[in-house]
Amino acid sequence: GAVVSQHPSRVICKSGTSVKIECRSLDFQATTMFWYRQFPKQSLMLMATSNEGSKATYEQGVEKDKFLINHASLTLSTLTVTSAHPEDSSFYICSARDRQRGTTDTQYFGPGTRLTVL
């Protein structure tokens, strides 16, 4: 149980294009999903918190117009990197909190998406 998937696992795109990454909770409903970014040999950095049916809450320094987050259903959140540039190349990881459990103690993580912008 508590499986989170991400699609695609890897994506390569040209500079200036937009890329959409999907995060799905496969066997539970997630009112809250989180998007992280991880640079090589660095920590996971929280980018934003996505709540179903409402606007995402972005961390300080994260451009909301560049990283568009949509959480349209209890099992799906999407992150769109708009007008991607090489500095956006990174490993993007999502996590989800199980609605039924009702606590924020445990986040279930997806396997991540490797984005490379040429």
Place this chain on the structure above:
Amino acid sequence: AQSVTQLGSHVSVSEGALVLLRCNYSSSVPPYLFWYVQYPNQGLQLLLKYTTGATLVKGINGFEAEFKKSETSFHLTKPSAHMSDAAEYFCAVRTGGGNKLTFGTGTQLKVEL
């Protein structure tokens, strides 16, 4: 603001030897502390967590960690390493009722025959 420091980005042990992965945190309020493990091409999996109560926490796969407030530490241990323990381990802290987790930079554990 909270932060997490994991000493040693790479740790190598022999199979059957003690595993010790170090984690120190800073937090202005009582923390919730977590250890996650990440196997190649997989998501982070929760190993164990400390919220309140007993300071020695047991997790899955024989791992345990002890919360030491005086040392601001939450080191992860396992008495006897197994080859299947080879993975990357992340320590994380959450403070109060917030959603946010602050992660350390991770420790890659290698287990040798």
